Amino acid sequence: MALELWTSPTPNGWKVNIMIEELIEVGIDVGPVEVRTIDLMKGEQFEDDFTERNPNQKIPTLRDGDRDVIESCAILQYLGEKHPSSLLPLDERKWDVLPWVYWQAANVGPVFGNKLSYTRYMDDVPDIKKEHPLERFNNEALRLVRVLDGKLGDNPWVCGDEFTIADIALYPWIRGWKWSKVNITNRPAVMEWVDRVRARPGVERGLGYGIPKEEIDQWSAERKARTAKGGSTIADNENIKDSIE
Numbered sequence: 001m002a003l004e005l006w007t008s009p010t011p012n013g014w015k016v017n018i019m020i021e022e023l024i025e026v027g028i029d030v031g032p033v034e035v036r037t038i039d040l041m042k043g044e045q046f047e048d049d050f051t052e053r054n055p056n057q058k059i060p061t062l063r064d065g066d067r068d069v070i071e072s073c074a075i076l077q078y079l080g081e082k083h084p085s086s087l088l089p090l091d092e093r094k095w096d097v098l099p100w101v102y103w104q105a106a107n108v109g110p111v112f113g114n115k116l117s118y119t120r121y122m123d124d125v126p127d128i129k130k131e132h133p134l135e136r137f138n139n140e141a142l143r144l145v146r147v148l149d150g151k152l153g154d155n156p157w158v159c160g161d162e163f164t165i166a167d168i169a170l171y172p173w174i175r176g177w178k179w180s181k182v183n184i185t186n187r188p189a190v191m192e193w194v195d196r197v198r199a200r201p202g203v204e205r206g207l208g209y210g211i212p213k214e215e216i217d218q219w220s221a222e223r224k225a226r227t228a229k230g231g232s233t234i235a236d237n238e239n240i241k242d243s244i245e
């Protein structure tokens with residue numbers, strides 16, 4: 001029976017696409033995967049058939065036989081346990097990996113998501129009302145990037161020598177640093193890790209689900225122009241204290 005993935009080209013969606021492709025890279029036959037793109041702008045996540053699968057009404061959601069699995073990081077763990085591989089060790093070493101997956105879900109996703117929203121998607125909110133949340137989420141995002149930089153240290157991947165679901169959980173949010181205006185340029189380990197992850201063939205394919213190749217790394221000029229205005233005047237890192245230290 002096919003895995004049914006209902007998703008959209010967004011950071012939480014990309015995690016699962018990348019996981020499927022990285023499993024294939026390590027030689028695992030995940031079987032057929034049926035991908036249905038959910039149009040978030042049209043509100044398809046609120047429709048009855050989606051809500052029946054995921055009462056939280058957010059992508060991604062996975063159906064495997066009779067089981068629905070919601071929450072992108074739970075889906076990473078589910079697939080990692082179903083198909084044992086270096087992406088998630090199932091012995092004692094899983095405790096080197098899972099805390100960083102939870103760290104992403106509890107911190108990086110919400111904080112980068114909020115920073116992005118106030119930076120790009122709240123055109124109709126006056127700048128004065130955005131100043132506090134922008135500074136708060138920017139400072140917290142910079143703190144999280146500093147933690148990630150320290151965790152990476154001289155290692156190629158977040159949890160050491162192996163690429164794991166911790167890298168898969170974190171990458172789709174961190175890769176959008178320019179778009180969310182979170183300045184990571186003074187964190188060389190993070191900058192190099194972003195390039196290293198991006199160079200993986202499984203990541204390339206995962207990011208590309210349903211997207212024309214020329215649009216994989218950035219939206220079309222037309223789509224960017226439509227959303228570029230939001231928060232741009234005060235979300236510039238030049239105007240925001242870029243460190244809480």
Ligand SMILES: N[C@@H](CCC(=O)N[C@@H](CS)C(=O)NCC(=O)O)C(=O)O
Pocket residue numbers: 010011012013040045057058059060070071072073105109
């Ligand atoms: N914690 C959830 C977050 C999922 C989430 O926020 N998905 C976004 C797209 S990245 C979404 O569906 N947004 C639509 C909406 O909020 O209506 C996960 O990791 O799966």
